[in-house]
Amino acid sequence: MGKATGFMEIERQVPKKRDPRDRVQDWQDIHVTPPKSDIEQQASRCMDCGIPFCQAGTNVPGSDEIGCPVYNLIPEWNDLVYHGRWKDALERLHKTNNFPEFTGKVCPAPCEGSCTVAIDDDAVTIKSIEWQIVENGFKEGWIKAKPPRKRTGKRVAVIGSGPAGLAAAAQLNKVGHTVVVYEKEDRVGGLLTYGIPDVKLPYETVMRRVRILEEEGITFKTNVNIGEAISWEQLNNDYSAVILCTGAQVPRGVSDVPGHDAKGVHFAMDFLTQNTKSLLDSKHEDGQYISAAGKNVIVIGGGDTGVDCITTSVRHGAKSIAQFDINKIKGETRNDGNPWPLFPLTFAKEDGHKEAEAVYGEDPRAYQWLTTRFVTDDDGVLVGLEAVQAETVFENGQKLRKPIPGSEKVWDADLVLLAIGFTGPERELLEQMGVKTTNRGTVEAEYGQYSTSVPSVYAAGDNRRGQSLVVWAIHEGREAAREVDRYLMGSTILV
Structure with a gap:
């Protein structure tokens, strides 16, 4: 599929996004549309690998996922894009995915982790190619309503x-x-x-x-x-x-941590939902949202929702931002327990991390931190939190967090956002x-x-x-x- 020697001749190039220092000044889309020729060239890197794990869509018991869960026909539409057959590529894409414009922007792309090229090189830019196929389809007017010819009565x-x-x-x-x-x-x-x-x-x-x-x-x-x-x-x-x-x-809380009911401790989804609703309703003029402006913000949780809280807090004008991740920092390459074609558990900077680094001068993530108490003033208003670094160990089949003696620290905090799952x-x-x-x-x-x-x-x-x-x-x-x-x-x- 694609160009037979494309993966050897062409380097991976992900479409650019707006400069972090500029985009944090507004609430506009951060994505930039690349030239079609660039996308066609990247599609040529899809090799005729024989067994395309990229579209496998499965889970290994006790491990991570492999490939695309909707079974996208990735090699097929990569080949069609390379040959300039964009409309045919769109038809193939819609066979398996109703909404590629959503996944093309927000999916973490397990398909790329399972790309055969990724065994010893950079994966094909599957996610961005998918996004450009559907965006081009809208631009060309190819995506239109197709009502059913008859109704079943059900x-x-x-x-x-x-x-x-x-x-x-x-x-x-x-x-x-x-x-x-x-x-x-x-x-x-x-x-x-x-x-x-x-x-x-x-x-x-x-x-x-x-x-x-x-x-x-x-x-x-x-x-x-x-x-x-x-x-x-x-x-x-x-x-x-x-x-x-x-x-x-239903969000996971921290009811076992003293002071968890302090004024200034919020669930991440409440923070994100109120922000977007106020933005869409009034461009924030109604004030009906939790503001991070001028505050020391700590996001508890190292996942995507936590990153979204960083993205939002930077735009509010937070004084400082830290993201607590209970885990150790990931390595630049896969470890032995995370081989290809599993989703790669490696270090990466997400868009929110890059934005915070551009504004505050450093990556906001703080690793292995476990919150032990929320500190409040006499009125119950959050002013900080006490935390300790912890090692994650397994004993009798249970995951335990063991505090590291001497690592205790009090962090300034006016706003804490809980992004620890549901x-x-x-x-x-x-x-x-x-x-x-x-x-x-x-x-x-x-x-x-x-x-x-x-x-x-x-x-x-x-x-x-x-x-x-x-x-x-x-x-x-x-x-x-x-x-x-x-x-x-x-x-x-x-x-």
Whole structure:
């Protein structure tokens, strides 16, 4: 595929982004569109490797994931792009991914970690090629609404309009079912809208696709909290099937840390959601958000959500920013326990880290720090936190954090953002519906089947698998739609 010797002749070049020092001054998209010739050249690096692990989409038990969860036909559309057949490449891309404009911007690209070229060289720029295929499709007017030719008479309710819900709705509508998507927030998109900063995934990018879905016949109803505005009994009577795509919205807290209820300690998702809502409503003029302006900010959690908090805090004008990562700093290369084609667990600077470094002069990450107490003044307002460095050890099969004597430190902190993951979906609706859950708190529904303990009710995405990636949510939404179609019609053409 591609140019036979492309990977030997051409170096990996990732499309440029706006300069960190400039982009932190606004809330505009950080991405820069490269020339098509550059993308075609990068696509030529895709080698005829025989076994394209990049599109494998699987997990190794007890380890990390391999390849693309939606099984993108990566070598095929790379070859088509290299030969200038962009419209054909778009058709191949849409066969497996309903929303490549989302994954092309925010996916961590497990496909690139599993690229054969990456065994001893830099991977093919799969993610950016994917993004440019779909953006070119919109630019050329190739992406248009395609309503189904006939309707089946079956009605399906999708609860939640995040990536899983949108994917499930798109697939079910494609085969003629009448689909209504319910969203409890005031805007469609779920975490795509309120969980990812607008600078990384603009709201207009989400709405551009939603408008097409509406033209295709899907109905979106916002500000509707199922279980309150509409009861489960009413929903069950009105629809032939229901798919739960509510996400894993219950954040993990630090209730065991003294002072955790201090004024100034917030969950990361509250911080991100309020920021984006205020930005979209009034460009922050309403003041209805948690501001980091002039504050010493500490983000607890080393993952993507924590980086998004950095991205947002820099733009607010924080006085200082630190990101606590309980783990050791990663190496520049894979360790023995993380071989190719697993997702590479190596050191990397994300966009938020680069922005903080440009503004404050250093990488904001602080490794192996464990918070032991939040310090407050007499009014209960946060003024700092006490922390100690810790070693991570395993004893009797349990992961333990052991403090390192003499490493104690008091950090200045006016705002602490908790970005340490989620414990599962909200329980109220599940209990009202009588849906069984696992011992992890997720919806009990077998992978590949997606049916819950309640007849005609299915579940997909983070509420079933736990906190995960946008691309996995799209995959599960598509698969759940396939199973719902099979349930409704006796067979299915969806894949």
